[in-house]
Amino acid sequence: MNIKKFIERLEEGCISALLVAMTLLVFVEVVLRFGFGVGVMWIGELTLTVSAWFVLFGMSYGLKIGAHIGVDALVRLLPRTGRRICTAIAVLICLAYCGLIMYGGWVYVGKLHMIGLEMEDLPLPKWSVTSILLVGFGLMALRLLHLLWDVIRGTADGFSHTDEVKESLQLADKENIAPDRPSPKLNAALAEGA
Template sequence: MRTLAKRILNSAEEGVISLLLVSMTLLVFLEVVLRFGFGTTFIWAQELTLHLSAWFVLFGVSYGLKVGAHIGVDAVVRLLPPLGRRVVSGIAVVLSLIYCGLFIYGSWIYLYKMKRIGIGLEDLPIPTWVAHSILIIGFVLLSLRLLQLLWAIAMGRAEGFQLADEARESMHLAADANRDGGEGRS
């Protein structure tokens, strides 16, 4: 059951991220063609693009945590023994969960007030609380990913955050370029 729920979450997250990226790209492309090709535009396109990008970013934060796409400063943590890395990472995850909780709480108050007041977006017939609900959705998803990470750390399956190692990746690219005889150099 756990793996089914995890697969559903992963698929839904990836599907929404893909849909948002495609929607933003097509909308911006259409706007450029309309603006520079025909001298016209959709009034609502900029506001929709802004909200799509906000949704994309906040969905992407939790997905980035899942796939290890975030960068981090972990030079000191890497010097620690495995147990030390797990303890420090566990503390970092708990602090991150507290931050998410505060953000979810503040977002709940904000969205409740927007719903109660009845404010809508300027150019789209969408209530503000609906458009900005990604604040709660995004941080709940991030909290779920952090809880998964905390569980993996507690069970000894992870020592900490899976971070992107850009320096290592750059060294591999440089080594590949040197091995290929310097192709790709300008």
């Protein structure tokens, strides 16, 4: 297994584990609070921490699967070389942003480590929890570097995102909803409302 596959599997495993943990924590808190009238003080803080880790792990995974929103109507009008140049510029800007956040995160985590603060409700050092800034943005930077390499090699000419317009048209076609041929379901719903 190469390094890329290992990172992808580690990322997917962490995201899955964090989602399960977050769901279980919220479920337990709801059952305890509304079922038994008691709550566990540290569950709220742990849930917030797990959800932050989930989001910061998930942002690079979102880039991998094309789940981030992108407005590329203008870029699509450009020839392939123009799209590649625009993508390279966008990737470099995103890498600069990742670098700034990682630098700030490094300084912040270092100060937290030096001061020795703990979480409010959990006996964990705060620096260990906030270190996800470095991990999450590091993974994002790796993903962006991979995309930049693909753009340089000519195997990619843009970010991959879901094409909402295309998907909507396909769904409308599937449901047979089109201006020139309305679906029976739509006609029935319109007739009911009138």
